[in-house]
Amino acid sequence: MSSNNFFNKVRLLKLKDNKLIIIIIIAAIYFVTIPLFFRNSSYLLSVIIYSSILSCASLGVWLTFSIGRINIGQAAFVGIGGYATAILMTKLDISFWISLPLSGIIAAFFSLLLGFVLLRLKGIYFSMITLTLTNLTNLVFLNAVFITRGANGIMNIPRPGAVNIGNFTIIPSFRTDNYYILFYYLVSIILIVCFICVWRLYNSRIGWIFRALRQSETLTQSIGINIIKYRIMAYTICGFLGGISGSLFVVYIQNIFPESFKVADSINYMLYCFLGGLDYIFGPILGSFLLTIFFEMLRGIQKYQQVIYSIILICIMLWIPNGIFSIKLSKNKEQIKNLR
């Protein structure tokens, strides 16, 4: 009877044996192989760092896609998170380790307020307004000179310091020469934690409510679900992820300007979701890694980088409109279904 209960629990967790192996392999690659072989290649590490930070923001956009909304304003919240961290660290001398979650919460707070108003709008009107959000925040950053230093931006943002408890160093200081590998670990762990949280959320009853919202809001209402509450929940979590992304970014490149995060960035986050596949939680992560690495690889052909990039994007939209994950053959469909 007790073994029966155990298997029931594992089934409810929706973890199968072979999935566990995949997870272990990925974890091994991430935390052992890459640092081992690429410890000194700051270029490669920076590409992965950059991709991971973008993945966080994309993951948020994915979550709003999951309730059936097209959110083209994520860069606004990345900017809010970025400025929050920059101001907290430079003006208030608050440690990064507190600024990071705080920035996420501040960005989430603003998306809560905005969501309350904006989410009432139907589909396309909502998307149109989100398109203007990034410009709105950029203007605010530009003009709120007394806190954001306006067009001068905020520079020389310190890198994260060490975290000590007594004589024990839990987190080493990033203010050394090998900070690339430290950043790599930092953003990887944060990305993995965010992914696990979104994965858990999407597989819970709440995730099914999100799916229901995407498929039929009228039916969802009529069975007693408060659609306003769950819409706002998804949008707020999206804002939180954006804020985290902005915070990491700003402390990595150590500066921020009003135009650091533009509308083009908002659109990119969306594109990463499309490329990876909207039906799969891993989609935005795969999309952002692939497109970032791909863009970097084209760096050699400096002149044609943008052109080729755009052509490939168009080809992707023509041939695999449902994203790369949808190419997986039918024998894997049952496994994939569990990810939904």
Added chain:
Amino acid sequence: MALLEVRNLTKYFGGLAAVNNLSFEVNEREILGLIGPNGAGKSTLFNLITSYYKPSKGIIIFNGKNITNLKTHQIAQLGIVRTFQKTNVFMDMSVSKNINIAHHLKCKTSDWGKFIFNSKARKEEQEIIRNTDEIMESIGLLPYKSEQAKNLPHGLLRLLEIGIALAVEPKLILLDEPFTGMNPNETNKLIETVKSIQQKKGYTIILVEHNMPVVMEISDRIIVMNFGNKIAEERPIEILKNQMVIEAYIGKDTE
């Protein structure tokens, strides 16, 4: 005291009164038939009761409580559920998942609890899965439990809609033309299902339907609407003899 009371309910769309000064009552455990030509305002009435539209005038009282200004999900929480004229289910989910989701109101775990899937959530989930199987059994959808809703034929989708409504365990169910497009076999099965819902579970039902034999057989009372007005309210046998009803459906002799 009547379960549902509608008083002077009016809804204007521009200059047109889709529902005009409508008043009626529904008693507990009753099956009230609602008939009338297309455009009479029957679906509008359902939309008003469940708050998809706000009335221009009049009030709606359910179980002694004025629900006119409540939101749709709050009205569902109080115990009114509806089905839709155009089939409305979650197309990209399996039959069992459709009904599973509809158990939302029965699930007392907090959102956080649902997220971390604590023991309370686990227990409730097992209970809900069991109840879902029961519902599917009672309406005859059990063989299709893993089938995606979009693959189901029309008749089964209509059944699924009713299954979703049953999962909410309401006090009052509003059925909007559930018999549309059903063959005689399916129709008979559904008649049995609707009757058993009323008898075994004690639900109250308002049934909008164009299929006259069905309405006559199932309803305890019938209300006839035309151009937004109530033009008759009688027992099924009397309705057939009512001159105004005949005129509404067939037309008047112009001599």
